[in-house]
Amino acid sequence: MTLDQIDLALLTALTEHPRAGDLELSRQTKVARATVQSRLRRLTEAGVIADWDPTIDVAAAGFEVQAYVTLEIAQGALDEVARDLEAIPQVLEAYVTTGSFDVLCRVATRSHPELQATLVRIDQASAVVRSTSVMVLSVLVAPRVLPLLASAEPVPSRRAPAYRTAHRTRGKVFPST
Template identity: 35%
Template structure:
């Protein structure tokens, strides 16, 4: 992937609905160049699809939190299975550093979020957890 590919992907992340002609104009290359680059990125599997991001319904916005979790190493499989069963857990990442997992969780109320956080902290094999409530979005590059 060269600079042109990176610039193309960046524009698509910002707005995947941009016409090829607009992308070409912004990148200062021919439309056919953008089309062939995009076809190559799709064929290579780097670009796997396009999506729509929906605004959170105003009447019921979700409260999100990041949860830093330290676990006992032998319990990772069991803990991940339990987390998969919790619909409030949107994402789970393994990490390097002082914690083992980084979770993104969401719930419609603070009471429900509190219950989810308590359930995560009470799981067998969880040594500790720390939650960081998301307040406002300052940068959102999608994806």
Template identity: 35%
Template sequence: MNGLDEIDLKLVVALKEDSRRSLKALAQICGLSAPSVSERLRRLEERRVLTAYTIEVDPRALGYHLQAIVRIRPLPGQLHEVERLIRSIPEFIECDKVTGDDCFIARLLVRSIEDLDGVLDQIVHLAETNTSVVKKTSIPRRLPPLSPARGSDG
């Protein structure tokens, strides 16, 4: 499949559920010693299976009550400048360069519609935008399936 055995998968799932789990707790979940778990984590990091141990923060607790998805189509010759500008605006929390009519699809967090307008006003001279306000996140970011692909022979 992907070079991960059952124990590696257990570690990945356990850390996704709670990245602050101790080596002792991870060892209990996997049925290994703490040093063995530590070595497996080191190998998963080296192989870039694990790239960060992080936290999740509710943006509303920080006053960010509005989330939007913006499709961005740079004006001719402005692609790199638009990308640079998006990177420099902290309200943009994610951005993907995509194929199709739009070059970028970005997610941003703001405190109000007025703040949204202020962010978009910073790029309007370089790009056309199409904005959708997120009403609800039905599926938060999650791991892809950690089992063999459907329809595979094993």
């Protein structure tokens, strides 16, 4: 899907004011409420807006010990590893990767002993051949998307112009005044 300037304005407004309703988003983006509604529906159906969940800071919720874990897994065991990782609540996300390891996970725990227990549990998965973990000390760049979207080549808006270049009167076309 290609995003235009209205889509970007709407996504920016949603990011800055996630609890804003359609009317407020209409005011902020300076487009009609019906346009906001149709754009939100289109962005949601296309998967650009993945969910309407709140963004939760796990460290602020008490899970301050975080780490990234790389996994080398047995060949053909991706489904099994996915099931094993999904069963561990401390695994926040996992991605299949290229390179010297197969899976990259992010984990969060309340303490170092809990992190150690989580790492042991990950290593006990039968398809995990080797794991390596790296502790997170602090957040340097928080998760973000808007700078990426804003850096893309601008796409002209699909919005109809505020004026018509011609109007019809009884079958005849006259230039706008």
